[in-house]
Amino acid sequence: MKYTPNPQSVVEEMLQTIGLKSLDELFSDIKAEVKVQNALNLSEGMGEMEIRRRMKDLAARNLTTEDYPCFLGAGAYDHYIPAALEQLLLRSEFYTAYTPYQPEISQGILQSIFEYQTMICKLTGMEVANASMYDGGSALAEACNLACTSSKGRKKVIISDTVHPEYLDILKAYSLSGRMEVVLIPGKDGAADIDTMIKAIDSETACAVIQQPNFYGILEEAEALEKAVHENKSMFIMAVEPISLALLKSPAEWGADIAVGEGQPLGNSLSMGGPYLGFFAARKDLMRKIPGRIVGQTKDLDGKRAYVLTLQAREQHIRREKAGSNICSNEALCALAASMYLTFVGEKGLKDIAVRCHQLAVYAQQQLEQVGMKLKFNKPYFMEFAVKVNDPGAANRKLLENGIIGGYELDGALLLAFTEKRTREEIDQLVAVLGGK
Amino acid sequence: MSKLIFERHIKDSNSFTLPPLAVPAADISDSIPRQFLRNQHIALPEVSEVEAVRHFTELSTRAYGVDSGFYPLGSCTMKYNPKINEWASRLPGLAGLHPYQPEETIQGALQIYYEMQEMLSEITGMDGFSLQPAAGAHGEMAGVMTIKAYHQNRQDHQRTKMMVPDSAHGTNPATANMVGFEVIEVESNNRGLVDLDDLRGKMNEQVAGLMLTNPNTLGLFEEEIHEIAAIVHEGGGLLYYDGANLNGVMGIARPGDMGFDVIHVNLHKTFGTPHGAGGPGSGPVGVKSILLDFLPRPVAVKKGDTYAFDYDMPLSIGKVKNFYGNFGVIVKAYVYIKALGAEGIKQACQHAVLNANYLRHQLRDNYNIPLDRLCKHEFIANSKRQANQNHVSTMDIAKRLIDYGYHPPTIYFPLIVSEAMMFEPTETESKERLDEFIEAMRAIAREAEEEPELVTNAPHNAVIRRVDEVTAARKPVVKWEAP
DSSP: OOOOOOHHHHHHHHHHHHHOSSGGGTTTSSGGGOOOOOOOOOBBOOOHHHHHHHHHHHTTTTTTTTSBBBBOTOOOOOOOOOOHHHHHHHOHHHTTOOOSSSSSGGGHHHHHHHHHHHHHHHHHSSSEEOOOOHHHHHHHHHHHHHHHHTTTTEEEEEETTTTTTTHHHHHHHHGGGGSSSEEEEETTTOOOOOOHHHHHHOOTEEEEEEEETTTBOOOOOHHHHHHHHOOOOOOEEEEETTTTTTTBHHHHTTTEEEEEEEOOOOOOGGGOOOOEEEEEEGGGGGGTTTSSSOOOEBBBBTTEEEEEEEGGGGGGGHHGGGGOOOOSSSOOOHHHHHHHHHHHHHHOOOOOHHHHHHHHHHHOOOHHHTTTTTBSSSOBBSSSSEEOOSOHHHHHHHHHHOOBBBOOTTTTEEEOOOOTTOOOOHHHHHHHHHHTT | OOOOOGOOOOOTOOOOOOOOOOOOOOOOHHOGGGGGGGGGOOOOOOOOOOHHHHHHHHHHTTTTTTSSSSOBBBTTTOOOOOOHHHHTTTTTTHTTTHHHHHHHHBBHHHHHHHHHHHHHHHHTTSEEEOOOOOSSHHHHHHHHHHHHHHHTTTTTOOOEEEEEESSSSHHHHHHHHHHOEEEEEOOOOSSSSHHHHHHHHHOOOTTTEEEEEEEOSOOOOOHHHHHHHHHHHHHHHEOOOOOOOTGGGTBBBBBHHTTTSSSEEEEHHHHHOTTTOOOOOOEEEEEGGGGGGOOOOEEEEETTEEEEEEEETOOOOOOSSTTSSSSSHHHHHHHHHHHHHHHHHHHHHHHHHHHHHHHHHHHTTTTTOOTTTTOSSSEEOHHHHHHHHHHHOOHHHHHHHHHHTTOOOOOOOTTTSSEEEEOOOOOOHHHHHHHHHHHHHHHHHHHHHHHHHHHOOOOSSSSOOOOHHHHHSOOOOOSSSOO
C-alpha cells in the first residue's frame, strides 16, 4: 500500500516547477556517507488483503478476554464498554485531529476536554483537573514531582509498598532527576503501615502517598496519615480507582491535595496495557502548578461562550526548561472515551456497576471459603482480593486449561478481580477449579 | 446551540441497565465499613443514549481532523491515517488482551512488539528499542534518562548539563530539566544550523550530551552532523536524536549512521497513527549498544520460535509507564510499516520533501521565507511583508486560513524566527490540494494588501470568533459549575 497520491507524472511536473531533475536532488544537502546505501532491510509492502490476513493470524495467536472470562485485574480491568462509545470514537474529526491549538476550529474538542475535566472533578471531588496524563503510574510520578518541586527543597516522598509495583518502578525512574527521594514503607498484612509512614514524616517530607484501594484490592485507613501529613505542611497524594469512587469516599473527602489514577476502567479497552489515560486532579490553589493541558472557558469577541487551552505559561512550549513538566501530547482520545463512558452509564449506572463488582467479589469470597480456601489478607476490599494457593503458577495453568484467565500471581496467592462482566457461572467455575474439584 | 453535556441533564433519562443480579444481594454496609463509603454526591449528567450520541456527534462537527482537510501543522506530521490500521488495532485478539496474561497466551502480541523493535532499529540504525514511552516527550525523557544512567554507571557524576539548540522544540529543554540536567543553549548560525564554534566552546566534561532534531525545526538538514557528533563524543557526551522530524529523512538517512546514540520516534507522526486530538501517541526509545542495558524494561525477545518479555535488565532505568507502552498505537504503526515496506517508507519521505519544497517555491512570491533554500519535510515562512505593509500578523493569516477551510500551520515557532509560520504538508497531499492551498495563501496576501481588516478580523466563517485568552488565564474557569 502507498498513501502518496501523486503519480510519477505529477511528481515530475512538480520537480520541474522547483527546478530539480530528480527526487534524489531533494537530498543533496545530505552527505553520501550518511545516506542509506542499500534498501532498508524491511519486507516488501503489503496490500490490504494481505494485511488483514496477517493481522488476523497474529490476533489468533492470542487468547482474548472476549472469549475467555478474565479474573485478572492488578491495575487494568475488564469492564463493559457501551456500543455507542465505540462507534462515536470513530468520528474521524476527533481521532485525526491534533491538540486543539486553534480554538476557532477546535471548539468541539475543547468542549469535550472541558466536560472531561468537570467529570473528573466531580468523581474525585477535587477542584481542578487537567486534560489527562499518560496513565495512572506516570500521573502519580508527576504528582510526586510537583509536590517536591513546589515545596522549596523538600525531597522525600513517603510511599507505601502497597501501591501498584509498576507505579513504584515508574516513580523510581522519575526520581533519577535527583529532585525526589523515594522512601518506601513496607505494608503490613496487605495494607499500608500507617504508623510507620507517619513516623517517617519529617521536615524533608514533600508528600505521602497511598493507593485506594491498594494494589491488593484492600481499602486503606487514610485518616491518621492525612492529619499527620498536613500537620507537617506536606502534601497528601492519593492514587484512586475511578469506578470505585461511585461507592467509596472521594479523595477530596479523605483530604487529598492531589488525586491521580488510572482511567482505563472508564470505557477504554484492555489493549495489552495501553493506550490508557491517567487522570490528575488537585486543590484549586495548585492550578497554576499542575502539569499538562488545561482547557478553560472564556468568551469570543462577540461574547459567545468559548473554550481555549489556558494557563499555558506552565507548559514546556512557553517555559521551556523552566516548565514543571515536559508533557506535550496526552491521551485526549482516551479521555474523551472516559467522559463518554460516564455519560452513557450515568451516575446511577456507575454506582450499579461499582456495587455489582463488589457483590460479585463478596460472592466469590464466600464460595471460595466454602471449599476451604482462605483470603491472604482479612481486610475490607472493593472488587479485588488475594486468595491463598500453594502454587499460583500451577493454579493459573489449571484455570487456563479450563478456559479461564486466572489471577495475578503473588507470593502464595492469586490476586483476583471481579468486574460486572463476570457471571455467577464463571465464578462458580473458577471456584470449582481452584477448589480442586 | 453548543450546550454542555451537563446542561442536557434530564432526571431519570439515562436507562443504562446491568443484567439481573444472579448472586445474593449482599448489603454493602456488611462488607465495607462506613468510614470508607462516599457521602459526597457525584452529580454526573443524566442523558438518554440518543441525546448523548447527538451531543458527541455535534461536538465532532465542531472539530477538524486530517480527514476534514489539509492540515499543514509544522513539526506535527499530520499525514493521512490509514483506516486499515484502525481496524487492526480493534481486533478482539489484540484489543481484548489483558497485559498480565501468561506469555503463552499472547504470542501474537509479543511477536508484534518484537518485530516492531526490529523494524524501528532498521529504519533508524539503532541497536535496540523499548516501546514503552507513551508520547514523544515521554520517549525523550526515557532517552535522556538512559544518558544519565549511562554516565552514573561510569561513576561520571560531574556531567550535570545538557545542551539544546536554540531552535529546539520546547519539550527538549523541559525534558532535560525533568531529568535533572541544567540546560545549555547552543546557538544557530546564520544558515539556521548548529553553530559549530559555539558547540565546541560549550562542550566540556560537565556536559552529558546534546539533544538534536535533524532535520531541525527550520526544516533544514544539519549538514555537519558528523562533525557535531565528533565534537560531542570527543568531549565524552552522548548524542540524542529527537525523532519529531524523522519523516524528513526516513529511508534516506539513518540517525544511527549520523552518530546518534539514542533516539525517540513518534509513531503518531512518522508512522501514520492518528493524533487523537492530542493523544494517545507512542514514543519508542531506541539506543546504540552502549545504552542497551539502560532501556526501560521489559523489552520483547525471541527465543527459538517463541516470544517473551525480558525483565532481566538490572541496569534499566526502570519503567516510565505501566505495562508495555501504548500497544494499540504500536499495532497501527506496525501495520503502517508492513503496508509501506522498504520502498514505501523511502517514497513517503521523498514525497513529503517534494511537497514541502513545492509549497515553499510557490509561496515565495507572496511571503517572506527567511532561509529560502532546499528544505526537508517542512519550512518556515513569516508575515514580515504583510506586517510591514499593513500590520497583518502571522496570527491574522492563520485565522484567515480557517475561513478558507484549512487548518493553520504551526505559528510563532521556532522561536528564533519572528512571526514564524511553519508549514509541513506531508507526503499524503496531492498537488491539486497543494495548489488550492497556495491559491488561498495568495488570496490572503492580496487581502492583506487591499483589505487588511478582512484578515485582521478573521475568522469570519468559524463557529466562534477569536477568543479572550487573557481573561481565560487571569480568571480561570476550568470546570462547569451548576447554576
